[in-house]
Amino acid sequence: MTDQNSPTGYQVLARKYRPASFADLIGQDAMVRTLRNAFAADRIAHAFVMTGIRGTGKTTTARIIAKGMNCIGADGTGGPTTEPCGVCDNCVSIAEGRHVDVMEMDAASRTGINDIREIIESVHYRAASARYKIYIIDEVHMLSTSAFNALLKTLEEPPEHVKFIFATTEIRKIPVTVLSRCQRFDLRRIEPEVMIAHLQKIAGLENASVAEDALALITRASEGSVRDAMSLLDQTIAHGTGETSVEQVRAMLGLADRGRVLDLFDLIMKGDAAGALQELSGQYAEGADPMAVLRDLAEITHWVSVIKISPEAAEDPTVSPDERTRGQGAAEVLPMRALTRMWQMLLKALEEVAAAPNAMMATEMAIIRLTHVAELPSPEELVRKLQSGPPPMPSGGGGSQPNVPMGGGGGQTIGGAPAGGPTAMMAGGGSVVLGQVDSSQALARFVRFDQVVDLIRARRDMRLLVEVETYVRLVKYAPGRIEFQPGDNAPRDLASRLAGRLQDWTGVRWGVSVVSSGGAATVLELRNAERNDLQGKVLQHPLLMAVMAQFPGAEIRDIRSMEEITADPEEMLELEKLDEDWDPFEDD
Numbered sequence: 001m002t003d004q005n006s007p008t009g010y011q012v013l014a015r016k017y018r019p020a021s022f023a024d025l026i027g028q029d030a031m032v033r034t035l036r037n038a039f040a041a042d043r044i045a046h047a048f049v050m051t052g053i054r055g056t057g058k059t060t061t062a063r064i065i066a067k068g069m070n071c072i073g074a075d076g077t078g079g080p081t082t083e084p085c086g087v088c089d090n091c092v093s094i095a096e097g098r099h100v101d102v103m104e105m106d107a108a109s110r111t112g113i114n115d116i117r118e119i120i121e122s123v124h125y126r127a128a129s130a131r132y133k134i135y136i137i138d139e140v141h142m143l144s145t146s147a148f149n150a151l152l153k154t155l156e157e158p159p160e161h162v163k164f165i166f167a168t169t170e171i172r173k174i175p176v177t178v179l180s181r182c183q184r185f186d187l188r189r190i191e192p193e194v195m196i197a198h199l200q201k202i203a204g205l206e207n208a209s210v211a212e213d214a215l216a217l218i219t220r221a222s223e224g225s226v227r228d229a230m231s232l233l234d235q236t237i238a239h240g241t242g243e244t245s246v247e248q249v250r251a252m253l254g255l256a257d258r259g260r261v262l263d264l265f266d267l268i269m270k271g272d273a274a275g276a277l278q279e280l281s282g283q284y285a286e287g288a289d290p291m292a293v294l295r296d297l298a299e300i301t302h303w304v305s306v307i308k309i310s311p312e313a314a315e316d317p318t319v320s321p322d323e324r325t326r327g328q329g330a331a332e333v334l335p336m337r338a339l340t341r342m343w344q345m346l347l348k349a350l351e352e353v354a355a356a357p358n359a360m361m362a363t364e365m366a367i368i369r370l371t372h373v374a375e376l377p378s379p380e381e382l383v384r385k386l387q388s389g390p391p392p393m394p395s396g397g398g399g400s401q402p403n404v405p406m407g408g409g410g411g412q413t414i415g416g417a418p419a420g421g422p423t424a425m426m427a428g429g430g431s432v433v434l435g436q437v438d439s440s441q442a443l444a445r446f447v448r449f450d451q452v453v454d455l456i457r458a459r460r461d462m463r464l465l466v467e468v469e470t471y472v473r474l475v476k477y478a479p480g481r482i483e484f485q486p487g488d489n490a491p492r493d494l495a496s497r498l499a500g501r502l503q504d505w506t507g508v509r510w511g512v513s514v515v516s517s518g519g520a521a522t523v524l525e526l527r528n529a530e531r532n533d534l535q536g537k538v539l540q541h542p543l544l545m546a547v548m549a550q551f552p553g554a555e556i557r558d559i560r561s562m563e564e565i566t567a568d569p570e571e572m573l574e575l576e577k578l579d580e581d582w583d584p585f586e587d588d
Helices: 029-040 058-070 089-095 113-122 145-156 192-205 212-222 226-239 246-253 258-270 273-285 290-309 321-333 336-355 359-374 379-388 449-458 462-471 494-506 523-539 542-550 562-566 569-577
Strands: 047-051 102-106 133-138 162-168 183-186 423-425 431-433 472-478 481-486 511-514
Touching: 029 058, 029 183, 047 058, 058 089, 058 133, 058 162, 102 113, 113 145, 192 212, 192 226, 212 226, 212 246, 226 246, 258 273, 258 290, 258 321, 258 336, 258 359, 273 290, 273 359, 290 321, 290 336, 290 359, 336 359, 449 462, 449 494, 462 472, 462 494, 462 523, 481 494, 494 511, 523 542
Parallel strands: 047 162, 047 183, 102 133, 133 162, 481 511
Antiparallel strands: 423 431, 472 481
16 A cells, blocks of 8 residues: 655655555546556546546556556566556656656646757657656646647657656646547545545554544544645644544644534524633634634534534534534524625625734634624515504604605505505515605695696606606696697607606605697796896897907807895805905006
8 A cells, every 4th residue: 555665764644645546546546447447448538637626636647657667576477457566667767756767847837848859859769778758747737738738749640759748737727629638537635434434544543543523623624635634633743642532633724623613503593792702712712713613604604504404414424412402403594695694794804803913813803803793684574563553753844855744644565555655675576665655745845747747847857857748738727637649759768757756755655648739838947038138138238248258259158146145155255255346457
């Protein structure tokens, strides 16, 4: 199982127990089966690309393939195999990284076209002592575009004695022209059950005693990476004396107690702000990182949400039975709406804590927000309260909302509303009747059509205001009823939009009809006519006539009465600054 050809002295577990054959490679059964069949059928591709997250065995697999291709067996007569002997000269040299015909290149440090040119020039020479000349390029996605382009022709039609094996964690960064010339293998994350069994085996070989729940915590922290798990196990063995417990591993990793994080989760979902802050302070005093606590809360929120959708997700071997029971209980009680809301708020809190000058203060504020939101009633609860509560009191002041009833008598119902009663749509899908609207009372403020125009102006619907002033030739008007002749180029939907807006603003249905004749002048025409008449009178004033004579070509831009000027404070201030004795026609 292990690579025994290593120099004397201590080796980290990740190197000491590095797989030496496909039989030792864990969690990659699909790839191993394909390669075994290819070797058995003598259908070995000229180029392979291994991709996957860190620590899943990409470079290790490349070395095993290189050994299998060049292995000659203990007796020196063997051929390509998926079970390299590990004792022949080729196997030993490749394992120690000193074989002259197996060249490993780190593309992260050798990214240029000159490095690839060396490979292109050397492929024409046969292997010195092995069956195949093999080029292993690690982190191949780091190669430059020109380097990839230079490699294409050689990669497509290499000599028979040359094989390429690429390894990368960023498969999307490799040009598709390169991928199409390679056999691709995706190395999977190691399943928790397989990882825990592997760690138990390694711990036994090292005569170390590590609690099973501690191994589960290491497995969860490794996120499917064997190298990460082996490094953490190495650190765990060095950290503990005797049997290493889960508390020691948690302290070593700087993680909060998952049970206590579940306690914090429960307090937050109950809306107990004081208890949640006290629990957070206790964890912080014991060395827990506030950012780690929030990440654990987010992980638990996600886990409980998944259990709510798929109950079998609770059967996670990295989770203790007590945690599993608590997670299943939370999934049964908590609504999905509350869980998704907490997830979104935790994501926002993680961003805030990362940018905050004091992580603990920012985390406490996030916990306060989470507990406050947990106490908010759901839309269904709001509807039930409205149904069971007393009728709303009559409005006493008139207010600014024309669709709010001025008198009492309006009950509350769900569903259909009485005629003339405005409704409020609820998030739960129903509607709540706010009260009965008295049509005559609602229309009492619109005795004249110009009051309707004033309402449109007050509501700041500028488009409708311009269209009404420009195109509406009023034929007949009564409160709640408008009949008009449309002007030239009037929008076809003007009547329907006007009726809809007025109903929205007043709470009363308006009848707006269109006729073909009999319309009076539009508001804009009346305004222009009034202005023209006023301008004609102003032009007859002796003082203005003198001004126009002194300034030929001058135009009148605006005419304002003294009442309009006095109503404008800024205009009055400018007027007061004028010298009363100043005469524009007085000679110097």
